[in-house]
Amino acid sequence: MNVTHAVSEQDTAHFLVDAAAWAPSVHNTQPWWFGTRGSTVTLHADPERRLNVADPDGREMLISCGAALCTLRLAARRLGHSPQVRMASDPDRPGLIADVTLGPARPAGEEENRMYDQIRRRRTHRGGFRPEGLPAGLLQALRTCALDENAALRVVADPRARIALGALTEVAEQLLRQNPDYCAEMARWAPRPGSRRRDGVHEDAYPHDPGRTDPPFAQRDFARGHGWGLPADERHGAAGVVALLTTRTDERSAWLEAGQALQHVLLRATQDGVSAAFHTQALEIPELRELIRARFCDGGHPQTIMRLGVAEREGRSVRRPPEELIRPEP
Ligand SMILES: Cc1cc2nc3c(=O)[nH]c(=O)nc-3n(C[C@H](O)[C@H](O)[C@H](O)COP(=O)(O)O)c2cc1C
Incomplete structure (x- = not known):
């Protein structure tokens, strides 16, 4: 075996996984692992x-x-390289998602390099935004990013619809908090201050008091009533641009496309100093998700609800290292 080649293939897989680990995930569950064979990386849920x-x-x-x-x-x-992606579906291995192989050499363009540079800089925001709007042309660029991945970014411009989505988020948050199983699950992914865990939403990822935006959008209670979180920063309370990410269908392949669209949109936004705050509580309650689909999505299926804006400061986030994520692919 050519040792130099083997090491470089291992390094390549490590490089790819090290980047992928910084993708956003619900409650920072990081619900993935990566099989490697040569420089091919297989993504598993x-x-x-x-x-x-x-x-x-x-x-x-x-x-x-x-x-x-x-x-x-x-x-x-x-x-x-051009990535060669082979989507996989195997009833015996339901977690198997895709093989990513390095295809033919093709230098990255400037825009791709800029996008790559945002992977570790991007942060989820939890709170109000500065009052200024988004940079000119950005929304159109974000719509194009979503379309490129076969999804749609729908900006909710009608003030009544913004208020309604905020109200539905509040209802969902209150309903979820009534469910002890939901609260226990939340506790699993919201470690106590000082925890050395490399997953979950830690106390330095959210403000002690997120303040009130106009219209209000309820935040998840990662502190679970303990008052944890970063010192309050209530200087800015703009809700920002409210947007729904939707897909034409609502099955496994559409969810994977929604995720690719989400990251594409977020990285492009980060380039211009714009962050996203997520409010997906209502989409976890089937009746509310159906209501949002029927009223606000033009026939599409809602996959995330976000606010986009310029944040005064960002929280921190953690990730498991590639060594914990990589296993040899059988
Ligand atoms: C499908 C999905 C749903 C999410 N929903 C919420 C949410 O409702 N509230 C929230 O504060 N963050 C939400 N997030 C953001 C994650 O909590 C965040 O990505 C994770 O904690 C990692 O932090 P980072 O994005 O700053 O790297 C969601 C992320 C994804 C991918």
Whole structure:
């Protein structure tokens, strides 16, 4: 065996996984692992990390995995190759998602390099935004990013619809908090301050008091009533641009496309200093999700609800290292 070649293939797989690990995932569950054979990386969903109460169908788990797949593709471009993605579906291995192989050499363009540079900079925001709007032309660019992945980014411009989505988020948050199983699941993914865990939403990822936006959008209670979180920063309370990410269908492949679209949109937004705050509680309650689909999605299926804007400061986030994520592919 050519040792130099073997080492470089291992390094390549490590490079790809190291980037993919920084994809966003619901509650930072990081519901994935990566099989490697040579420089081919196989993405697997990890059902042990699925939210069985909030996400019994694994929709949010697969959106998260789709975001990791988009990141793998972008990392392959950074290495100067076209990624060859083979989507997989095997009833005997339901977690199997896709093989990503380095295809023909093709140098990354400037836009791709800029996008790659955002992978570790991007952060989920939890709170209000600065009052200024988004940079000119950005929304159109974000719509194009979503379309490129076979999804749609629908901006909710009608003030009544924004208020309604905020109100539905509040209802969903209150309903979820009434469910002890949901609260227990949340506790699993919201570690206590000082925890050394490399997953979950830690106390330095959310503000102690997120303040009130106009219209209000309820935040998840990661502190679970303990008052944890970063010192309050209530200087800015703009809700920002409210947007829905939708897909034409609502099955496994559509969820994976939604995840790829999500990461594509988020990385392009980060380039312009714009962050996203997520409010997906209502989409975890089937009746509310159906209402949102019927009223606000033009026939599409809602996959995430977001607010986009310029944040005064960002929280922190953690990830498991590639060594914990890579297993030899059988
Ligand atoms: C499908 C999905 C749903 C999410 N829903 C929420 C949400 O309702 N509230 C929230 O604060 N963050 C939400 N997030 C953001 C994750 O909590 C975040 O990606 C994770 O904690 C990692 O942090 P980072 O994005 O800053 O790297 C969601 C992310 C995904 C992919």
